[in-house]
Amino acid sequence: MQNPRTLKILKALPMKNEKLIACKFGGTSCGNARQIKKIVRIIRSDPRRRCIVVSGPGKEHKRDKKITDLLLALAEDPGSSGIIDIISLRFQKIIDGLGLKIRFQEWLDEALRESELMGQEDKSNFLASRGEYWMAKILAEHIGFEFVDAEEFIAFDRYGKLNLKRTEKNANRIGLREKAVKNGIVVPGFYGKNSAGKIRTFSRGGSNISGSIVADCVEAVLYINWTDVSGVAMADPRIVKNPRIAAVITRAEMGEGSYRGADVLHPETFEPLRRLDIPINVRNTNDPDNPGTMIVGKIGRGQERVPGSVSIIAGKTGFIVITLAKADMNPEIGFLLRACRVMKKFGVNIDHVPGGINTLSIVLEGNIFEKHRQEIINRLQKTCKPDSIDVHKIALVCVVGVSMISVPGVTNRVTGAMANAGINIEVINQGSSQISIILGVREKNYKTTVRAIYAEFAK
Numbered sequence: 183m184q185n186p187r188t189l190k191i192l193k194a195l196p197m198k199n200e201k202l203i204a205c206k207f208g209g210t211s212c213g214n215a216r217q218i219k220k221i222v223r224i225i226r227s228d229p230r231r232r233c234i235v236v237s238g239p240g241k242e243h244k245r246d247k248k249i250t251d252l253l254l255a256l257a258e259d260p261g262s263s264g265i266i267d268i269i270s271l272r273f274q275k276i277i278d279g280l281g282l283k284i285r286f287q288e289w290l291d292e293a294l295r296e297s298e299l300m301g302q303e304d305k306s307n308f309l310a311s312r313g314e315y316w317m318a319k320i321l322a323e324h325i326g327f328e329f330v331d332a333e334e335f336i337a338f339d340r341y342g343k344l345n346l347k348r349t350e351k352n353a354n355r356i357g358l359r360e361k362a363v364k365n366g367i368v369v370p371g372f373y374g375k376n377s378a379g380k381i382r383t384f385s386r387g388g389s390n391i392s393g394s395i396v397a398d399c400v401e402a403v404l405y406i407n408w409t410d411v412s413g414v415a416m417a418d419p420r421i422v423k424n425p426r427i428a429a430v431i432t433r434a435e436m437g438e439g440s441y442r443g444a445d446v447l448h449p450e451t452f453e454p455l456r457r458l459d460i461p462i463n464v465r466n467t468n469d470p471d472n473p474g475t476m477i478v479g480k481i482g483r484g485q486e487r488v489p490g491s492v493s494i495i496a497g498k499t500g501f502i503v504i505t506l507a508k509a510d511m512n513p514e515i516g517f518l519l520r521a522c523r524v525m526k527k528f529g530v531n532i533d534h535v536p537g538g539i540n541t542l543s544i545v546l547e548g549n550i551f552e553k554h555r556q557e558i559i560n561r562l563q564k565t566c567k568p569d570s571i572d573v574h575k576i577a578l579v580c581v582v583g584v585s586m587i588s589v590p591g592v593t594n595r596v597t598g599a600m601a602n603a604g605i606n607i608e609v610i611n612q613g614s615s616q617i618s619i620i621l622g623v624r625e626k627n628y629k630t631t632v633r634a635i636y637a638e639f640a641k
Contacts, residue, residue, distance in 0.1 A: 202362055204233040204402040206371060206393030209240025209248060210410040211467040212317050215279025222325055224408065224470050232366040233400050236321055237389040238313020239272060246272075249313040250372075250386070257306040260294060273316060280324050289316055307373070308381045314370035314389065327366035330358065336374025336395060338382045344391070346398075346454055349374070353399035362400050369396055390448040394462075398454040405455065405462050407447060412466040413475035414439075414446055417495045417636045421629050426640055430476045430485045431493045435582050436462075438618045439494035442580035481584065490589040492639040495632055497579035499625050501533065502548040503608065504558075505541055506568040512539045517566060524561045528554045533578070534611050534620065545609055545622060548575065576608050577628035579621045581635060587616045596621070599638035605631050 207221050225231045238249040249272065256265045273286040293312050297305045315331070322329035335352035337345040353359070361367050371389025376382045384391050390407060397405035411419075413427040414436065433452045441449040446464055455462065456479075465474035481487070511517055518535065521544060525532055534545040551558060559571055586592045593612065596619055600607060609622030623631050 201230055202233050202359070202400050202402045203228065203230040204235065204393060204397035204400060204405045205231050206235040206389060206396075206405070206407050207237065207467065208389065208407075208409045209237040209250075211408055212236055212238065212321075213240045213242045215276050217467065218276065218280060218321065218324070220467050220470070221321070221408070224467065225325060227470075230403075231406075232327070233362045233396050233402060234321065234327065234366070234368045235371045235389060235393040235396050236314060236317045236368065237371050238317055239276065242272070249273075250310055253309045253313055254306060256294075257297070257302070257309040260297070260305075266290065266294075273320075277320060280320070282320065282323055284320070284323070286316070289319075304380050307383050310383050311370070311373035311381050314372045318368045318370035322368035325366070325368070327368045328361050330356070330361060330367045330369050332370050332373055332392060333375040333381060335399065336392065338374050338376040340377055342376070342382055344374070344384075344395075344450070346395070349395060350399055358396075359400040367396075384448070384450070387445070387448040388450070390451040391454070394451045394454040394460075397460050398457060401458060402460055405460055407451075407462060407464050408467045409446065409464065410466060410468065411446065411464070412469050412472040413464050414444070414477070414494070416493065416640065417632055418444075418497075421632045422636045425636065428475045428493055430478060430481065432481060432584055433462075433477055433479055434615070434617055435493045435584055436477045438580065438582045439496045442496040442578065442582075442618075442620075443498040444494055444496040487583075487585040489585055490583075490592050490595075491585045492581055492583040492635075493585075494582040495579065495635050495639075496582065497577055497628060497632060499575075499577040499628055500548045501576050501578050501622070502546055502551050503572075503574055503576050503622065504544045504546070504562070505572040506544075506562065506566055507541050507570045507572070508566070508568045509540055511542065511568075518542060520565045521562060524558060524565055527561070528558055530554075530558070534609060534622075536609055536611060543609065545576070545578070575625050576622040577625045577631075578609075579623065579628070579631050579635070581619045581621070581639075582617060584617050586619075593619055595638055596635055599634045600631060603630055603634035605634065 211217050211221055240248050252265055252269050270287050270290055277284045277286055297308050300308060319329050334356055335349055337348040337352055339345045371392035373381055373383045394405055414431060415425040415427055417425040419425055437452045440447050459479045462477040463474055466472055530546050530550050532544055532546050536543050562571060581596055605623055605627045607621055611620040
């Protein structure tokens with residue numbers, strides 16, 4: 183069903199050809215020749231769509247592995263003829279399906295030779311980036327656009343973080359916008375180059391970031407993220423059947439939701455778009471006439487929502503709560519600092535630190551903690567000298583909505599829905615921005631919690 187509010191925003195965009203639209207196509211959109219032909223129709227349906235970013239091919243069938251996973255495995259075992267054969271067959275099938283005269287095995291052999299003398303970190307980053315690199319070259323050849331390698335302008339610093347100012351300068355130096363206007367461009371997503379001249383990748387899903395970078399660098403009027411869903415759902419469709427699709431949400435809401443588990447967009451997608459306030463449109467490659475969801479800097483006139491309404495209910499399992507109990511903890515200066523230093527020593531990022539007079543709870547993602555569980559507990563015992571330490575797993579559920587700000591009773595509705603479902607709250611936190619409420623529950627109650635809150639706010 184097409185949402186009239188989304189269509190209204192799309193129709194208001196400038197229509198002159200020099201006004202560019204950046205499009206990023208995800209792995210499911212690039213999985214085979216049939217999907218790529220859909221991409222071509224989408225690009226050609228609007229002359230402003232001249233800045234294209236692509237992911238590596240995703241799964242063609244459920245039993246398949248994503249190309250990036252295969253390339254990472256190949257980096258660990260470069261001599262694996264089985265992995266090489268699978269990658270070569272997948273790409274050659276795409277090439278043949280598009281009627282191109284490219285011998286893919288030569289590309290793959292060249293990449294393997296180039297990676298032979300690299301250290302393991304450099305080899306993993308380089309080979310992991312090749313899925314996007316090859317896909318962009320294939321699409322550029324097929325549609326007659328210019329291929330622009332991401333390493334020519336996307337810059338990482340020595341710590342592996344995006345250097346956006348350097349990236350924008352590089353894009354201006356190579357005339358990225360001018361190339362787009364004149365020839366159209368196809369850019370591989372997911373990677374760039376660091377100050378030492380080495381290929382570095384974003385974390386998984388990072389082609390979303392590449393798309394927003396390109397949109398910023400060419401001064402696009404819109405960034406469309408083409409994926410396999412028709413917009414941003416209020417809740418995970420794997421948990422809630424046929425959830426509502428948002429017509430318009432804000433970058434702040436989507437950023438919070440993405441960080442908390444709504445995996446439509448990478449959490450770092452939004453920063454490059456702030457300078458020019460470029461909106462994002464999330465759309466479905468398989469349903470291109472559906473206008474999907476608009477993600478904007480702020481809600482405009484005519485887009486107002488009911489006060490107290492919720493935009494996204496997101497969440498993730500796999501969190502750990504470490505609760506330190508100690509009599510007269512509150513007046514003890516430096517207790518929290520010592521606990522945080524222990525986490526820093528082991529490279530563990532802290533998500534929340536709720537506490538009471540005699541207790542302090544540390545909420546963190548469990549994957550790194552589990553690698554050092556006993557060492558961390560021993561160090562906390564030695565450094566903080568608590569009376570007891572309790573450790574257990576939880577899931578975090580995040581309720582997001584700018585319409586919740588300064589509206590009494592929203593938290594009561596959330597906790598009431600959970601109480602009616604028989605769910606105990608382990609942790610609760612609301613940030614000063616008031617656009618989100620974070621709830622910690624036992625992992626076994628995660629899906630029930632999402633469904634209960636959705637049912638309350640989707641009435």
